[in-house]
């Protein structure tokens with residue numbers, strides 16, 4: 001659980017982070033302060049999650065108990081309706097979180113949404129499709145994010161949900177290489193192409209929804225169960241440890257104290273464990289049966305090659 005990975009900024013990111021997407025109001029403050037009290041040192045937040053105030057309360061409680069700000073890695077994310085107003089959205093997040101800087105600021109998605117749309121966070125056209133601003137380039141958003149580094153309000157900047165297609169547009173125009181690309185990633189969605197691409201470019205991968213989001217059908221998959229039994233650990237531990245073995249950090253969302261604690265049990269999977277998981281993942285990729293839990297809900301083609 002103490003594993004850390006080096007970012008291209010020189011800073012270290014703890015391998016395990018507490019996710020706060022869909023963390024229930026009334027529970028997330030305690031989840032954050034409890035996680036930090038038992039040794040988590042990485043908290044992942046976002047403006048869009050609508051709970052940064054409570055995440056901030058949890059951080060405050062942890063700091064009051066003696067945990068130092070500089071020992072905690074905090075990430076938050078720029079929302080799609082703020083692509084042209086980057087620093088404004090960052091300031092909103094910092095205020096909610098009660099922080100004067102974050103360790104990592106990510107562009108949440110590579111698409112801009114109508115800032116004056118009919119809904120605050122998810123503006124829609126009358127037909128229900130996303131009210132995007134196609135003429136706004138994500139490369140422009142990145143330029144605004146690069147400017148944040150000089151303000152001291154962010155220690156590092158990165159992206160999320162970037163496929164190779166988007167990174168190939170971004171990198172030639174970028175002065176700063178993103179430190180991180182945060183993507184949906186699990187053995188049912190191995191994302192090998194973007195994982196390999198980022199490795200070659202020095203961009204660290206953080207995996208979200210490692211358990212397959214709600215319901216966790218992966219817990220019952222033969223390959224996962226096989227590795228769990230082989231190693232005498234739970235399927236959840238296999239799914240989280242998978243990323244460690246790939247050199248990626250992983251976000252485990254839970255508001256349940258027992259599961260928050262259990263999710264710290266990461267193990268070093270060996271090559272025979274990884275072969276079982278990689279064969280499983282490759283089989284799904286080849287047969288076009290990868291499973292995306294999050295991307296379809298967005299209703300935008302982000303250019304990931306795996307078919308679901």
Ligand code: A2P
Nearest residue numbers: 209210211212213214236252253254255256259
């Ligand atoms: P809860 O917060 O009640 O623990 P993902 O990270 O893939 O998005 O999955 C998060 C979901 O998995 C949440 O519903 C969370 O619920 C649940 N969860 C988190 N940790 C575990 C675990 N160790 N075992 C089973 N379910 C878990």
